[in-house]
Amino acid sequence: MLTEIISKLPWTLGLVGVTTVIAFAIGTLVGVVGAWRRGGILDGILPPMLFIVASFPVFFVGLLLLYVFAVTLNWLPLSSNYSIGLEPSLSPSFIGDVLVHAVLPGLSLVVVTAGLWIYSMRNNMITTLAEDYVKMGRAKGLRSWRIMIDYAARNAILPNLTGFAMQLGYVLGGSILVEYTFSYPGLGYLFYTSTTDHDLPLMQALFLVYTLAVLVCVLLADLATAGLDPRTRDA
């Protein structure tokens, strides 16, 4: 059981890790810039649109992408993590094959989670921009990107970092559905097969792995918060 979990772990870790970082980066950037330029495309159109997309179930986005890019256009593979017959190795062709297989599952997760980050980052940023120290920065004649990044965004990101750990549970849940939709053989797919086989010990072990993953991320988020916010260091 342990070897099974360990052999599947890298696939899920890679998929969820990379997509979460991408979604967090996109969401934070769009949120910051959107709130800075109120009324622009990044403020009026993209956030509400992505917020609606974020309310879509991740498997629906997955099925849609699967239908358009794999079934109709035949650009990308339908399922699995690499082509049948390939030997796992570090050769460029194998790595390319793995990446091509990860595009659609990864994209589904990014599309669904980015909206949540944009939404909360934009709201934090709007609140932060009304603070006196932002006005002070303007009065001092600082360049606007400096106010935006160092003064406003650095403070606005703090609640989001805490939210990051909280939402990881949601993203992990989404990854189970995505792996099932794409028959991607990671921990999520193993979880699914453990329910159909009624393999309760395996199910509990996987549940433990997922919970531990969230706890580790909460710790990392706390450390990052301490790094960004001096006020929390002594507490």
Next chain:
Amino acid sequence: MSIAAIASEAGPLDPTAATVPQGSLSRFTRAILRNRKATAGTVILLILVLLAIFPGVVARDDPQAAIYGQNLGPSAQHLLGTTQLGQDVFSQLIWGTRLTLIVTVVVSALATVISMIIGVSAAYIGGLTDRSLSLLTDIFLIIPTLPLLIVLASYLPPGSVTMIVVLTLTSWAFQARQLRSQGLSLRSRDFLSAAKVRGERTSYIIFVEIIPTMTSLIVASFLGLSVFVVGFAAGLQFLGLGNSTELTWGTMLYYAQQGGALEAGNAWWALAPGAAVAFMGAGFALVNYAFDEIGNPALRPVRKRRARTTA
């Protein structure tokens, strides 16, 4: 967070008003009509409610009867084609609305009530009660929801009741935390001290004095929960953890996935119920988004280009 900001214009302080009084209801209607997102969301939800109550008006075919050709494409007789067994997909979609909507609304309502009781009690009573209730909330907040749902759902007999119990148990924590922090800010208000001096019971103070002042935050909690519950319920059924004899969008997706609908060229069978789940989720999300804007004027859309200092 933004939702907390709504509470700043919290509802009436009249202690006898357990429900929203007439005046604020018409104000609420006007606010919905003036906000385009809210109007769109409300229209979506109204359509779904009507379909759930009167499915037979739109779809005359028996949704479960496997009497048509198998894996047919869309046509005038079968707007969305038929399933692998020869059931009408459109009819299944329309009749599936009812149970999907019932599960969503019941779970969101129950979870809101639980989060209300736990969050407000923790805030008002304080001390050891607060610490233990907060610990409980934090534990549920940190446990990844879907894995827990999957484990619970596979231990219990499949069906809508299991679905409702399991989803309610796993989804109240976030809202409880928000209601607690709102409750903390009300704690030292005069009208609560007055009630205490009058000798009212704690339960009376919580339910009749505090909770009515939080109406808008509670509605926002309900809407926020609904968005997630729609997706989670369908996700569980998609994984085959629902009762496969019940007709919901989630079980339709399960059969479509098992029947290889996409690969068989029968895309509507899988995409239509997925789109329906997304449609319902979008309806709740639009109302929720608009609710944030109505409650917090700083978040409203800005039309003028040079309006950045107004926040």
